[in-house]
Amino acid sequence: MTTVALERPRPAGLIGWLASTDHKRIGLLQIGASIGFFVASGIAALLLRSELAAPGMQVVSRQSYNELFTIHGSGMVYLTVTPLALAAGIYLVPLQVGAAEIAWPRLTLLGFWLFVAGGVVMYLGFAVDHGAAKAGWFATYPLSNAANTTGKGEDMWICGVFLAVLGSTIQSGTLLATILRKRAPGMTMARLSAFTWSMLVTVLLAITSFPVLLGTMAALEWDRLHGGVFDGHYGPVAYQLLFWFYGHPVVYVMFFPFVGMVAEAVSAFSGRRFFGYKGFTLSMLLFAALSMSVWAHHMFATGRVNNEYFSLTSTMLIVPAGLEYFAIIGTMVGGAIVFSTAMLFAIGFLLLFLIGGLTGIIVASPPLDYHLTDSYFYVAHFHYALFGGSLFGFFAGAYYWFPKVTGALLRESLGKLHFVLMVVGANLTFFPMLILGFEGMPRRVATYPSRFTALNALETAGGFVIALGVLVFLVNIWWSLRHRLPAGNDPFGGPTLEWWTTSPPPRLNYDSLPPIRSYAPLFDLRKDPP
Amino acid sequence: MLLASDTRAQFTSLFSLYQWVMVGTAAVVFGTVLFAALRYRRRPGRRPSGRSEATMVELAYVLILVGVVALLVTRTFTTENRVDAIASNVKQHVEVTAFKWGWRFAYPGTGVSVVGDNRRPPSLHLPVGEPVVFAERSLDVVHSFWVPALRFKRDAWPDDTVEFELTVDRPGVYAGHCAEFCGLHHTDMNFVVVAETRDRFERWLRAQ
Numbered sequence A: 001m002t003t004v005a006l007e008r009p010r011p012a013g014l015i016g017w018l019a020s021t022d023h024k025r026i027g028l029l030q031i032g033a034s035i036g037f038f039v040a041s042g043i044a045a046l047l048l049r050s051e052l053a054a055p056g057m058q059v060v061s062r063q064s065y066n067e068l069f070t071i072h073g074s075g076m077v078y079l080t081v082t083p084l085a086l087a088a089g090i091y092l093v094p095l096q097v098g099a100a101e102i103a104w105p106r107l108t109l110l111g112f113w114l115f116v117a118g119g120v121v122m123y124l125g126f127a128v129d130h131g132a133a134k135a136g137w138f139a140t141y142p143l144s145n146a147a148n149t150t151g152k153g154e155d156m157w158i159c160g161v162f163l164a165v166l167g168s169t170i171q172s173g174t175l176l177a178t179i180l181r182k183r184a185p186g187m188t189m190a191r192l193s194a195f196t197w198s199m200l201v202t203v204l205l206a207i208t209s210f211p212v213l214l215g216t217m218a219a220l221e222w223d224r225l226h227g228g229v230f231d232g233h234y235g236p237v238a239y240q241l242l243f244w245f246y247g248h249p250v251v252y253v254m255f256f257p258f259v260g261m262v263a264e265a266v267s268a269f270s271g272r273r274f275f276g277y278k279g280f281t282l283s284m285l286l287f288a289a290l291s292m293s294v295w296a297h298h299m300f301a302t303g304r305v306n307n308e309y310f311s312l313t314s315t316m317l318i319v320p321a322g323l324e325y326f327a328i329i330g331t332m333v334g335g336a337i338v339f340s341t342a343m344l345f346a347i348g349f350l351l352l353f354l355i356g357g358l359t360g361i362i363v364a365s366p367p368l369d370y371h372l373t374d375s376y377f378y379v380a381h382f383h384y385a386l387f388g389g390s391l392f393g394f395f396a397g398a399y400y401w402f403p404k405v406t407g408a409l410l411r412e413s414l415g416k417l418h419f420v421l422m423v424v425g426a427n428l429t430f431f432p433m434l435i436l437g438f439e440g441m442p443r444r445v446a447t448y449p450s451r452f453t454a455l456n457a458l459e460t461a462g463g464f465v466i467a468l469g470v471l472v473f474l475v476n477i478w479w480s481l482r483h484r485l486p487a488g489n490d491p492f493g494g495p496t497l498e499w500w501t502t503s504p505p506p507r508l509n510y511d512s513l514p515p516i517r518s519y520a521p522l523f524d525l526r527k528d529p530p
Numbered sequence B: 001m002l003l004a005s006d007t008r009a010q011f012t013s014l015f016s017l018y019q020w021v022m023v024g025t026a027a028v029v030f031g032t033v034l035f036a037a038l039r040y041r042r043r044p045g046r047r048p049s050g051r052s053e054a055t056m057v058e059l060a061y062v063l064i065l066v067g068v069v070a071l072l073v074t075r076t077f078t079t080e081n082r083v084d085a086i087a088s089n090v091k092q093h094v095e096v097t098a099f100k101w102g103w104r105f106a107y108p109g110t111g112v113s114v115v116g117d118n119r120r121p122p123s124l125h126l127p128v129g130e131p132v133v134f135a136e137r138s139l140d141v142v143h144s145f146w147v148p149a150l151r152f153k154r155d156a157w158p159d160d161t162v163e164f165e166l167t168v169d170r171p172g173v174y175a176g177h178c179a180e181f182c183g184l185h186h187t188d189m190n191f192v193v194v195a196e197t198r199d200r201f202e203r204w205l206r207a208q
Helices: A013-018 A023-051 A062-096 A105-127 A152-181 A194-226 A235-247 A249-253 A256-269 A277-291 A295-302 A307-316 A318-332 A341-363 A366-372 A376-406 A412-439 A450-482 A521-527 B007-039 B055-084 B198-207
Strands: B092-099 B102-107 B112-116 B123-127 B132-138 B143-147 B152-156 B162-166 B172-178 B190-196
Touching: A013 A023, A023 A062, A023 A105, A023 A450, A062 A105, A062 A152, A062 A194, A062 A249, A062 A256, A062 A376, A105 A152, A152 A194, A194 A235, A194 A249, A194 A256, A194 A277, A235 A249, A235 A295, A249 A256, A249 A277, A249 A376, A256 A277, A256 A318, A256 A341, A256 A376, A277 A318, A295 A307, A295 A366, A295 B152, A307 A318, A307 A366, A307 B055, A318 A341, A318 B007, A318 B055, A341 A366, A341 A376, A341 A412, A341 B007, A366 A412, A366 B007, A366 B055, A366 B152, A376 A412, A376 A450, A412 A450, B007 B055, B007 B152, B092 B123, B092 B143, B092 B152, B102 B123, B112 B123, B123 B198, B132 B143, B132 B152, B152 B162, B190 B198
Parallel strands: B092 B132, B123 B190
Antiparallel strands: B092 B102, B102 B112, B132 B162, B143 B152, B143 B172, B172 B190
């Protein structure tokens, strides 16, 4: 008689978590770390907003101000939204495709540790001479060279960005392999859930654009140490082109997964199959293809790129974005909508991201961008996209999948309070920025003329309302885990595969699988049980 | 007739088109979401629709989106061609030099130049109603010359000179800023545009 060792015993306690190759644990660790960096970068934002509450310098020095906005932006892009998006994929994709494990689990774990190390190195810059990095999150050259930005903080920033993005790149590879090679029998590409499709295009973007940033950061560090990389004729333009070749696709890496989350939450809470699936997946692919060819729209005011080409590709994004709205709103129309917190955040996403998207079409027009770029209008634009879009999408996903992950429901009452605070806070903070930018307030300034005081004070108040909202969310998690409302396998009538298994899922995800006949296998099952 | 280099007028004309398209789109989407949310909320006896696609509607909708793109891009291109054009017969030239953290404005052929920094912002004197060609360069990092009232900015590079043409349409004093983050005193890298009639401008030039 032979015995088969099904599984090695799992180390218990902290080591069991930190060294786990279970994609669910890696995903949760990474969500936790991303939220940690979100809080840290959010505190930086509150300090910035406090300084801007009134004209003049009150709270921080000019140098600290420059460090704080650099770390706020870098912390949010490299250490919060990108790893959060990937973490959601690491947790959910293997479940949604019916796999027992993620492909290359150790590499996935390595990606997590590289990201954490990068974040720690970047933040430790505050502890060295001359302080943390202070050349902004895209470190324009030659501002970022050794002569113009002194101190090890900037080198630590480059190192931190490199490590974090290397981690994200590796994880994108493991996710791609999982989607392509680990699908359960019956789970064809045309039956992948909307969220998994959104992750597929996300990781395609990441593995094509992130390595360019790795090379750029290595070259920038070489330039800081020895000179001679970007300092010749055209060098500063080359740096910007290389940076934005990463810097635009990453915007969509930070966005697509949250569209996918919203699509699934809307489908579940409308009680119907996701509408316009084909159009949605095609629009995702078109979106990804286009977003690889728009990068120099960040450079319209440079006078050194072909504005027409990048304006055309950027404006064309209207088509896939419009198709996504069509599919999501089409799912609501004809549904039986339950206004859960997740659904409210999904609706909030649709409306707030719309403002980010529409202002994006405005700045895609070079003659308009000449005025609006690098102003507060632009700050408002990307905060509506990244905060009103991505983070609202994340919260929709958090309320929707929390029961699957923990086996307990989040409290709806606290959730609705969280939602109201977020909507009020986001609009109070970001809407006045549209006006201020149009009226002539540049971004990245520590003070301003007194005629801008009222709107700035309003924004600062809004920032603290957001902070209160985030606090309510964290309290909700703590309370809901302490006083558990058991969720069962499928509390919301979810359409996709993960709702078949227990909550939380077992180590290898599934003890059995239902037949998979469409992209909504659990809907099929309910409608037409085998 | 709009002057091509009157960037404020060109901006305003193009922006009003974009503004109405955006406000219209926002109204349609907000309205549809609100309608869907209220009309299709869960009630006893309400059964969700089983329909999962509407290909013809979607195709028609794509055509509308493509039409919107075509309209916006066409108007953008024609406006951009005007704004970016530099006439060869312009008589007034100004050399802009940006540095950490100030500006130097020089008037070629006159020997006149004005310099100022973050402590004492310089004034850029310009004649109104006629095109002025600027040649802009930086001595150190990338800066950006922004006059919000003219709805225009252009980056200043250390490795090359960029040119642009502007026309100030009415006399006045306008704020100008560096718009590209350039280090410690970026916040205070400001200047003032003093736009005056040709006569007054000539008098100012002679007085220097």
